[in-house]
Amino acid sequence: MFDVLIIGGGVSGISCALILGSAKKKPFVADKKIGIFTHQKSSNLQEALFNNAYGIPAGTLGSDLLPQSTQQLQDQYPHISQIENEKVIRIEGFAGNFTVVTNKNSYLTKAIVVAVNSSQTFAIEGLMHYVIPHKKSIPEKNRFQLENTDHLVAEGIYVAGTLAGWRSQLAIAAGSGASVATDILTLWNDGNQTHAHDSIR
Numbered sequence: 333m334f335d336v337l338i339i340g341g342g343v344s345g346i347s348c349a350l351i352l353g354s355a356k357k358k359p360f361v362a363d364k365k366i367g368i369f370t371h372q373k374s375s376n377l378q379e380a381l382f383n384n385a386y387g388i389p390a391g392t393l394g395s396d397l398l399p400q401s402t403q404q405l406q407d408q409y410p411h412i413s414q415i416e417n418e419k420v421i422r423i424e425g426f427a428g429n430f431t432v433v434t435n436k437n438s439y440l441t442k443a444i445v446v447a448v449n450s451s452q453t454f455a456i457e458g459l460m461h462y463v464i465p466h467k468k469s470i471p472e473k474n475r476f477q478l479e480n481t482d483h484l485v486a487e488g489i490y491v492a493g494t495l496a497g498w499r500s501q502l503a504i505a506a507g508s509g510a511s512v513a514t515d516i517l518t519l520w521n522d523g524n525q526t527h528a529h530d531s532i533r
């Protein structure tokens with residue numbers, strides 16, 4: 333049983349995983365089992381070129397960021413399970429006891445973060461009743477989001493990145509994933525506000 337499973341290995345999903353991973357030293361995180369589906373075939377990053385994203389050298393290809401980000405997650409936070417090459421097709425159950433079904437396996441988890449982008453091909457059974465037209469994209473693009481309040485879709489279900497209704501910019505998607513991570517950390521900390529910092533001090 334995972335405590336949280338992140339669905340999507342793009343910008344918002346990996347950002348969420350990095351921050352959850354970095355909080356490992358906190359006592360309320362030490363016993364938590366965290367996983368991420370690092371499916372990347374349909375990431376917006378595949379065709380992107382970045383000259384305007386904070387902290388990323390101009391000229392960086394999104395297709396290079398994809399493997400670099402999973403490698404960073406593995407190197408820094410190997411306790412996070414990376415589940416490769418599996419596509420989530422269905423969610424069943426309720427908060428505290430979800431089953432996430434992929435094209436190959438199924439997994440139990442207490443909570444999920446959906447970070448699969450706002451593409452019109454969104455088709456995860458069990459979440460379709462939360463789908464609404466994207467509020468910050470032009471109608472011609474036919475984008476979707478999950479209805480949410482501050483990233484929370486329903487108890488135990490978070491959404492991050494463009495699928496949360498944010499505009500499509502790398503920095504916004506990364507911030508959205510980070511925001512969800514700190515919400516989950518705060519929940520695990522009995523509702524007391526928290527975040528995860530490293531420091532040279």
Ligand SMILES: Cc1cc2nc3c(=O)[nH]c(=O)nc-3n(C[C@H](O)[C@H](O)[C@H](O)COP(=O)(O)OP(=O)(O)OC[C@H]3O[C@@H](n4cnc5c(N)ncnc54)[C@H](O)[C@@H]3O)c2cc1C
Nearest residue numbers: 340342343344371372374375376420448493494500501502
């Ligand atoms: C051509 C192009 C150029 C761009 N240029 C810029 C730019 O110059 N500056 C900028 O700031 N932004 C740019 N962007 C936008 C930026 O790439 C996106 O805003 C960002 O990637 C969105 O992050 P996300 O986490 O919402 O989705 P993504 O990064 O797309 O991640 C979604 C992940 O979910 C996975 N996934 C999908 N379905 C499933 C499933 N069923 N099960 C498991 N995993 C699944 C995908 O494979 C992917 O890895 C560009 C985008 C494109 C397409």
